[in-house]
Amino acid sequence: MKHVIAFVLLLAVSASAHADFDGRVVKVADGDTVTVLHNREQVRVRLGSIDAPEKRQAFGTRSQQHLSALVFGxxxxxxxxxxxxxxxTIxxxxxxxxxxxxxxxxxxxAWAYTDYLNDRLMPxxxxxxxxxxxxxxADPHPVAPWQFRRNEAAARRAKKAQN
Structure with a gap:
């Protein structure tokens, strides 16, 4: 009986760990991250299976603006x-x-984020x-965000090595 109770409790905990919820979007940080107000608590949500351009990257601002037009408020x-x-939260x-x-x-x-893909329709x-x-x-040579981040990190390391 103890095992049954433990199993039921484990199921309840795991179910609540991935609970769906409703809330109002109060901030759009970039093209793949928002803040949702849920039960008076701000929850940062990273949109799963996608990777949007960084703000410092080509289309970064447009991506953020597009997401904002879809969800803000x-x-x-x-x-x-x-x-x-x-x-x-993903x-x-x-x-x-x-x-x-x-x-x-x-x-x-945004790109389909193939390294963390949970939606087969994305590609x-x-x-x-x-x-x-x-x-x-529309850009003839778009750079994926993960490559952009790697390039920036390499540039920082090279600059640090020069100093």
Missing amino acids: RTVRVVEDGKDRYGR GVLHVQGVNVNREMVRAGM VLEIQARVSGTGLW
């Missing part, structure tokens, strides 16, 4: 998929039935955006 449904290494945002994560990729405002949406030259794919 609106009530969203967050389908939680865990936490990232920075403690942010999730899929839905607003009025629209999957916002997919919309960002479809609009050419298809990215290819469609690429072929049509939508959003960041």
Whole structure:
């Protein structure tokens, strides 16, 4: 009987660890991170399966603006998929039935993040955006955010080595 009770408690804890919730978007940090007000608590949410350009990168501001137009000040449904290494909730945002994560990729405002992919439709949406030259794919040489971050880190290391 103790094992059954322990199992039920474990299920309850794991279910609450990935609980979906509704809230109002009060901040859009960039093209893949928002702050959602839920039960008077601000929850930072990293949109799963996508990687948007960094703010300092080409299309970074446009990506942030596009996400803001979709969700800022609106009530969203967050389908939680865990936490990232920075403690942010990873999730899929839905607003009025629209999957916002997919919309960002479809609009050419983010890449399908293949290293952390939980949505198999993302690469298809990215290819469609690429072929049509939508959003960041209008740039003849777009740089993926993960490559941009690596390049910046290498430049910082090189600069530090010179000093």
